[in-house]
Amino acid sequence: MGSSIGAKPSSDFKPLDKILKSMPKAGKGELIPLLQAIQNAYGYLPKDILAEMSRRTGIEPSTIYGVATFYEQFYLEPHGRHTVKCCRGTACHVKGSSRIIRTLQQNLGVEPGGTTEDMEFTFETVACLGACALAPVMVVDGTYYGKMTYRKVDTVLNSYRQASKENA
Numbered sequence: 001m002g003s004s005i006g007a008k009p010s011s012d013f014k015p016l017d018k019i020l021k022s023m024p025k026a027g028k029g030e031l032i033p034l035l036q037a038i039q040n041a042y043g044y045l046p047k048d049i050l051a052e053m054s055r056r057t058g059i060e061p062s063t064i065y066g067v068a069t070f071y072e073q074f075y076l077e078p079h080g081r082h083t084v085k086c087c088r089g090t091a092c093h094v095k096g097s098s099r100i101i102r103t104l105q106q107n108l109g110v111e112p113g114g115t116t117e118d119m120e121f122t123f124e125t126v127a128c129l130g131a132c133a134l135a136p137v138m139v140v141d142g143t144y145y146g147k148m149t150y151r152k153v154d155t156v157l158n159s160y161r162q163a164s165k166e167n168a
């Protein structure tokens with residue numbers, strides 16, 4: 001159920017050292033796996049780590065940021081261990097997604113786009129999750145919760161909190 005990666009403080013170059021040692025010829029062609037490895041190690045792509053990676057590999061910062069901002073999988077800001085997405089699209093809206101969104105906001109204590117203080121969850125709303133037949137839909141990491149109701153929000157979130165405690 002997701003990873004237990006937390007956001008490490010940046011400026012700790014040891015994980016970067018390790019990554020670059022394991023990919024000694026890393027260049028533009030390996031930029032995506034390189035960024036994935038950095039994000040796995042740090043939980044997101046810290047600016048100072050990207051600057052150091054650019055210095056050591058010779059890959060231009062503009063190329064790095066071009067790729068990092070193009071792909072949705074990359075985060076330039078600290079990101080929660082779990083990503084909760086709730087659909088605000090029409091099919092979900094008519095089936096009560098606004099109440100689910102409000103309940104998520106209350107439970108997590110953050111607005112859409114925010115990350116909880118304990119770095120457990122990042123909360124996002126999206127225009128359509130591509131599963132309108134299951135409306136209203138919520139997704140946590142890759143798991144879809146279809147025909148969702150606001151009453152189930154606490155149970156679903158608590159199962160992830162519980163799993164994180166067990167993995168701690």
Ligand code: FES
Nearest residue numbers: 087089092129131
């Ligand atoms: S509108 Fe919600 S999944 Fe499409």
